[in-house]
Ligand code: PEP
């Protein structure tokens with residue numbers, strides 16, 4: 001039995017057999033196999049070799065390659081792949097060490113590459129790069145097959161991986177993928193956000209999990225406490241089975257709150273809305289008692305399916321979500337692509353610092369045809385219900401004005417063809433950079449509403465990557481700098497009299513609910529599965545208690561002190577969560 005501690009990013013307990021998926025750009029951990037699976041792994045290896053050889057034959061015969069005289073490079077690759085002793089070395093390794101084909105490929109090829117790299121002859125040392133290329137080529141096939149296995153699961157599993165992209169996570173079949181655990185990642189990474197929205201228990205940032213995961217073992221993913229147990233003993237397994245039953249009872253009890261309003265004990269109504277990534281989640285928002293959709297992350301239309309969505313794809317997706325909430329508001333955020341949300345590799349030029357690069361509204365403003373397709377669809381859908389449009393990552397007035405100008409252009413196009421839309425469509429922005437927070441007063445004059453995206457706001461204020469496990473303890477909404485910015489935005493919004501919500505993960509975190517209410521927030525948009533728990537907190541407190549708590553927090557000078565204080569206050573209300 002091995003117990004690992006990471007960051008809990010999506011609540012719930014999953015107990016199932018592990019399924020291991022790795023990424024070709026990442027170290028391949030050692031994975032053991034049963035002796036009975038030896039032949040199967042060797043067969044997978046053979047297939048990988050023959051696929052790589054056919055691919056190279058095809059590439060080598062292409063005219064471009066011939067013209068440019070780069071056949072030699074491929075000839076070197078081919079020689080290696082056809083070398084029987086080279087292949088035998090890998091099959092022997094699988095047989096003797098009882099490891100997966102991908103691990104054997106990676107281990108042997110890296111050994112050869114580092115041997116070459118150390119030789120004092122430039123011709124030979126440069127061959128190391130060829131070996132890494134061959135490794136990649138073989139791994140693409142082997143890992144691709146693993147991904148296909150994940151796509152066609154027939155039994156329940158928990159996924160163990162170095163890292164997962166938001167797109168991979170969104171593609172999991174919930175009936176079979178019961179949970180996942182990754183070595184990398186952070187609480188507000190988009191992978192974590194998708195897991196929460198789908199209700200898949202998950203733990204990230206576990207560090208090196210390369211220690212062997214025995215074949216045929218069971219793994220527990222405890223998404224409440226951020227713990228993963230590999231190959232648990234009987235006592236641990238039965239304790240977890242019991243804990244899981246208790247938590248299921250607790251959650252279904254919370255679900256009974258669905259019919260009750262999110263009113264504080266002194267009668268102040270708090271509007272609870274849902275964050276969604278896919279249109280079918282709108283139904284979950286309704287089931288959990290949400291009062292609309294406060295954040296529709298539309299970029300997932302680009303991340304899923306591998307093709308650029310057409311105007312009709314956009315329209316259908318929005319129409320589905322709008323119909324599901326039956327007249328309640330739907331805030332459609334224009335696409336927030338870039339940073340960790342990339343449709344495919346080679347999507348746009350490589351950036352050394354993508355979080356500060358061409359992402360989100362900046363990308364849209366430089367890709368007008370793509371942006372206009374989405375805006376047309378949003379406008380067309382605006383007649384189907386209470387639709388609002390929201391621009392992400394606005395940093396200054398000029399960007400907001402530009403985005404609005406393009407929206408007006410699209411409106412004029414629709415006018416020309418007499419296509420109906422709501423000309424009074426509310427236009428809001430996300431406050432997720434210190435720059436927009438500090439100029440909130442100016443931006444409020446030209447916006448119908450704000451939604452505070454605390455995930456990015458924390459990342460940019462504290463200069464802490466939201467998805468990097470090495471700095472995850474520094475990523476905290478309880479930092480006095482973050483709270484000052486929040487207070488100042490809330491004050492500016494109240495002065496301007498426009499709408500305000502918080503849609504970052506802070507609004508899903510039980511510990512921050514009283515503080516947000518005390519700071520004056522009355523609309524929260526959160527992961528749908530968290531709505532009942534947050535409602536329970538709201539229904540247990542008075543606004544006066546929240547105001548007092550907020551005043552007290554304002555006197556504190558460290559995030560640790562604030563966090564402990566908030567945790568104590570929340571534990572008194574909802575001990576089951578902690
Ligand atoms: C945020 O940054 O807080 C936010 C809600 O947007 P996203 O998480 O999609 O970046």
Ligand code: MG
Pocket residue numbers: 392432453455456
């Ligand atoms: Mg954001």
